[in-house]
Amino acid sequence: MSEPQAASKPHLEYETVLSKSSTQIAQFDTHDKTPLQKFQHFLHSSPAAVPLIVLLLSVAIFGTILGTKFFSAFSLTLILQQVAITGIIGAAQSLIILTAGIDLSVGAIMVLSSVIMGQFAVNYGIPAPLAIVCGFVVGALCGYINGILVARVKLPPFIVTLGMWQIVLASNFLYSANETIRSQDLQAKAPLLQLFGENIRIGGAVFTYGVIAMVLLVLALWYVLNRTAWGRHLYAVGDDPDAAELAGVNVKGMLISVYTLSGVICALGGWALIGRIGSVSPTAGQFANIESITAVVIGGLSLFGGRGSILGMLFGALIVGVFQLGLRLIGTDPQWTYMLIGLLIIAAVAIDQWIRKVAG
Amino acid sequence: MAQEPILSARGLIKRYGKVTALDRADFDLYPGEILAVIGDNGAGKSSLIKAISGAVTPDEGEITLEGKTVSFRSPIEARKAGIETVYQNLALSPALSIADNMFLGREIRKPGVLGKVFRSLDRAAMEKFAREKLSELGLMTIQNINQAVETLSGGQRQGVAVARAAAFGSKVIILDEPTAALGVKESRRVLELILDVRSRGIPIVLISHNMPHVFEVADRIHIHRLGRRLTVINPKDYSMSDAVAFMTGAKSPEPLAA
Numbered sequence: 001m002s003e004p005q006a007a008s009k010p011h012l013e014y015e016t017v018l019s020k021s022s023t024q025i026a027q028f029d030t031h032d033k034t035p036l037q038k039f040q041h042f043l044h045s046s047p048a049a050v051p052l053i054v055l056l057l058s059v060a061i062f063g064t065i066l067g068t069k070f071f072s073a074f075s076l077t078l079i080l081q082q083v084a085i086t087g088i089i090g091a092a093q094s095l096i097i098l099t100a101g102i103d104l105s106v107g108a109i110m111v112l113s114s115v116i117m118g119q120f121a122v123n124y125g126i127p128a129p130l131a132i133v134c135g136f137v138v139g140a141l142c143g144y145i146n147g148i149l150v151a152r153v154k155l156p157p158f159i160v161t162l163g164m165w166q167i168v169l170a171s172n173f174l175y176s177a178n179e180t181i182r183s184q185d186l187q188a189k190a191p192l193l194q195l196f197g198e199n200i201r202i203g204g205a206v207f208t209y210g211v212i213a214m215v216l217l218v219l220a221l222w223y224v225l226n227r228t229a230w231g232r233h234l235y236a237v238g239d240d241p242d243a244a245e246l247a248g249v250n251v252k253g254m255l256i257s258v259y260t261l262s263g264v265i266c267a268l269g270g271w272a273l274i275g276r277i278g279s280v281s282p283t284a285g286q287f288a289n290i291e292s293i294t295a296v297v298i299g300g301l302s303l304f305g306g307r308g309s310i311l312g313m314l315f316g317a318l319i320v321g322v323f324q325l326g327l328r329l330i331g332t333d334p335q336w337t338y339m340l341i342g343l344l345i346i347a348a349v350a351i352d353q354w355i356r357k358v359a360g
Numbered sequence: 361m362a363q364e365p366i367l368s369a370r371g372l373i374k375r376y377g378k379v380t381a382l383d384r385a386d387f388d389l390y391p392g393e394i395l396a397v398i399g400d401n402g403a404g405k406s407s408l409i410k411a412i413s414g415a416v417t418p419d420e421g422e423i424t425l426e427g428k429t430v431s432f433r434s435p436i437e438a439r440k441a442g443i444e445t446v447y448q449n450l451a452l453s454p455a456l457s458i459a460d461n462m463f464l465g466r467e468i469r470k471p472g473v474l475g476k477v478f479r480s481l482d483r484a485a486m487e488k489f490a491r492e493k494l495s496e497l498g499l500m501t502i503q504n505i506n507q508a509v510e511t512l513s514g515g516q517r518q519g520v521a522v523a524r525a526a527a528f529g530s531k532v533i534i535l536d537e538p539t540a541a542l543g544v545k546e547s548r549r550v551l552e553l554i555l556d557v558r559s560r561g562i563p564i565v566l567i568s569h570n571m572p573h574v575f576e577v578a579d580r581i582h583i584h585r586l587g588r589r590l591t592v593i594n595p596k597d598y599s600m601s602d603a604v605a606f607m608t609g610a611k612s613p614e615p616l617a618a
Contacts, residue, residue, distance in 0.1 A: 044508075223478075227480050227481055232456065232464065232467065233465075239453040239455045239456065240454065242449070243449060243452055246435055247451045247461070247464040248466065306453070306454075
């Protein structure tokens with residue numbers, strides 16, 4: 001700033017050479033990419049591809065080793081049944097993780113909702129549909145409180161949901177006095193609660209309503225995330241909340257609505273859980289939060305938010321299911337399953353980091 | 361100037377704890393002009409811009425747009441009123457596509473049931489519009505409008521951000537350090553873009569540290585110091601070193617007549 005220059009010079013001295021410079025305007029580098037780089041770009045633009053490839057490979061490998069014992073309509077649909085709850089809760093978890101948050105309270109909210117539905121319908125004699133609505137309201141309320149604490153009070157999601165997990169779980173045990181509602185009682189008084197245990201059989205394949213609900217839920221959320229403004233805003237908030245705010249996204253409102261929706265999905269998971277185990281148990285689903293985070297991470301969603309596809313979460317949940325069933329059929333110690341899943345989690349995050357380098 | 365200012369502010373005050381960022385600041389932008397806002401670091405330029413773009417709400421003071429008093433609680437409200445801002449960080453979401461970014465917060469939905477009930481976005485329409493606007497500004501050749509913004513260069517990102525403002529900005533465009541992160545050639549394009557936007561009759565507020573750029577394109581220069589407007593100068597009457605002297609307090613301007 002030292003040189004006192006004549007003020008209104010149309011063009012600056014040092015820029016006169018610009019007229020001689022290349023007239024090509026900014027372009028994307030079109031230099032040849034190695035096949036590996038092309039693959040990296042492909043993975044960057046289709047985030048569900050990695051888990052899908054791993055899923056198909058693991059099905060193929062277990063199918064080769066175990067033959068028809070594994071590779072049958074019955075076994076493959078059994079995997080679906082086993083991951084139905086994880087898939088539903090994983091969907092709720094995916095939404096939260098896409099906003100760069102984490103929800104440790106999903107499993108607890110699920111169980112509390114199922115207990116509310118059961119208690120209201122069986123012990124209070126409230127009509128089943130109304131009891132179910134009450135369960136959803138409680139799930140939504142828990143999620144809403146999480147959302148308020150994260151968005152308005154600005155507490156870290158990890159802390160909020162860690163606290164919520166304990167509070168909701170304790171409420172659940174206190175309220176239910178740790179009593180299970182038996183399957184017979186449900187059948188007699190509120191069979192609607194067991195709806196997701198019903199199934200459709202096509203040949204050897206068994207599709208429970210819970211499985212169908214999970215698949216429909218994931219497809220519906222995929223649509224919402226990719227084809228609606230709300231979904232695009234969710235990605236923008238997870239990506240860079242400040243930028244999203246300045247661009248005109250209501251970040252607080254988005255966070256509150258995401259956590260509330262997550263609570264509603266957990267209540268749906270609670271309803272499906274009753275169908276899965278037949279009874280209402282306050283001790284069920286203890287590991288749902290960890291299983292859902294596992295599915296999300298193996299599914300290639302970034303814990304830093306804004307990246308990944310909910311379909312990836314479904315593939316991630318299925319990968320875990322395939323390993324669990326496949327290794328059990330082989331007859332190994334179940335600890336091998338956990339060890340392999342542990343390796344998969346770390347590998348998934350390592351691959352995520354590698355793919356993200358495309359941007360740099 | 362006989363004209364009425366299109367956007368003006370009187371007596372803005374904004375405090376953050378013990379720090380007074382804006383201390384009875386005034387501001388005037390006239391139709392069809394490029395007004396540069398300069399000031400030393402910490403002079404309160406950012407706070408001033410945030411106040412008129414709705415990003416912060418001033419504690420006191422009045423902002424008028426086209427003669428009407430306005431009070432923005434968010435950038436969205438300011439934008440709805442016709443004040444578009446291109447922030448220094450560009451406010452782009454890196455993982456989203458160019459088209460998604462241009463329409464962030466003002467998406468177009470499909471007509472009929474698909475849009476009303478299922479809230480489906482009209483991607484085709486948004487992509488077409490985005491492509492038109494980008495090529496209209498001639499700032500870049502985009503191969504794929506669905507490319508994630510993080511795969512673009514700095515200049516290209518700036519182009520997307522400016523295109524977003526110019527495409528929707530009806531009354532006023534605010535540019536915060538648009539050339540700070542750019543190379544010589546890319547800066548030149550952005551300056552041409554600024555002049556191009558003015559020639560369409562849209563007034564521009566340009567915040568910049570780059571004196572040559574400010575003196576080249578600005579019609580008037582608002583010098584901010586210690587949280588308020590020190591003076592407004594015509595770049596033809598003063599040199600860059602005068603401006604820097606006013607800005608840093610090395611020299612005091614004659615009392616502001618206008």
